[in-house]
Amino acid sequence: QSVLTQPPSASGTPGQRVTISCSGSSSNIGSNYVYWYQQLPGTAPKLLIYRNNQRPSGVPDRFSGSKSGTSASLAISGLRSEDEADYYCAAWDDSLSVVVFGGGTKLTVL
Amino acid sequence: QVQLQESGPGLVKPSQTLSLTCTVSGGSISSGSYYWSWIRQPAGKGLEWIGRIYTSGSTNYNPSLKSRVTISVDTSKNQFSLKLSSVTAADTAVYYCARGQYSSSSGVYYYYGMDVWGQGTTVTVSS
Numbered sequence: 001q002s003v004l005t006q007p008p009s010a011s012g013t014p015g016q017r018v019t020i021s022c023s024g025s026s027s028n029i030g031s032n033y034v035y036w037y038q039q040l041p042g043t044a045p046k047l048l049i050y051r052n053n054q055r056p057s058g059v060p061d062r063f064s065g066s067k068s069g070t071s072a073s074l075a076i077s078g079l080r081s082e083d084e085a086d087y088y089c090a091a092w093d094d095s096l097s098v099v100v101f102g103g104g105t106k107l108t109v110l
Numbered sequence: 111q112v113q114l115q116e117s118g119p120g121l122v123k124p125s126q127t128l129s130l131t132c133t134v135s136g137g138s139i140s141s142g143s144y145y146w147s148w149i150r151q152p153a154g155k156g157l158e159w160i161g162r163i164y165t166s167g168s169t170n171y172n173p174s175l176k177s178r179v180t181i182s183v184d185t186s187k188n189q190f191s192l193k194l195s196s197v198t199a200a201d202t203a204v205y206y207c208a209r210g211q212y213s214s215s216s217g218v219y220y221y222y223g224m225d226v227w228g229q230g231t232t233v234t235v236s237s
Contacts, residue, residue, distance in 0.1 A: 050223035
């Protein structure tokens with residue numbers, strides 16, 4: 001059972017916009033930044049979003065992050081086949097003194 | 111461009127100590143405001159943060175593993191290491207090392223995520 005809750009799966013067709021949610025609590029998302037990682041099949045995770053809504057250099061602006069209260073979301077617009085991957089949210093938890101991850105969402109591009 | 115590479119035994123016996131090293135290339139482990147982390151992922155499951163070390167030597171560990179984990183840094187070799195003692199089958203996973211960025215002001219730390227990852231190394235705990 002992960003501290004941050006994500007839907008196990010999501011799907012969309014090419015060109016569509018999809019969102020992935022991440023629900024936490026006041027000790028993690030509610031009081032700290034949220035990060036999103038993309039893990040393509042068989043590869044290491046890649047930083048996609050940091051500090052709630054900032055994109056590292058090289059990440060397309062099709063990816064965007066937002067946070068409200070104790071929840072966060074990752075939105076992917078103009079969905080492409082290469083976006084098919086597992087997506088993880090993460091945040092520091094003040095109560096546990098640990099970086100906590102969501103359980104991951106497997107995105108399928110239909 | 112900084113790259114990370116994990117190395118170490120792929121098979122460890124139960125009750126023994128798992129030891130992994132992450133070699134940093136393309137940059138100095140001591141330069142800049144970075145911390146160095148270990149994360150693991152059991153097959154088909156999610157990510158679990160193990161801990162991190164700053165080049166000052168300061169560490170943070172996952173409380174669920176704290177009694178068994180040691181992360182250290184060797185700046186002369188541009189490496190940092192993970193030791194996990196008393197392993198069981200539950201410690202079988204892909205282990206990743208990663209670099210994180212931070213800044214600090216007046217004792218407050220600001221984090222920018224883990225932006226460089228190693229390719230991961232599979233460790234199996236079995237007799």
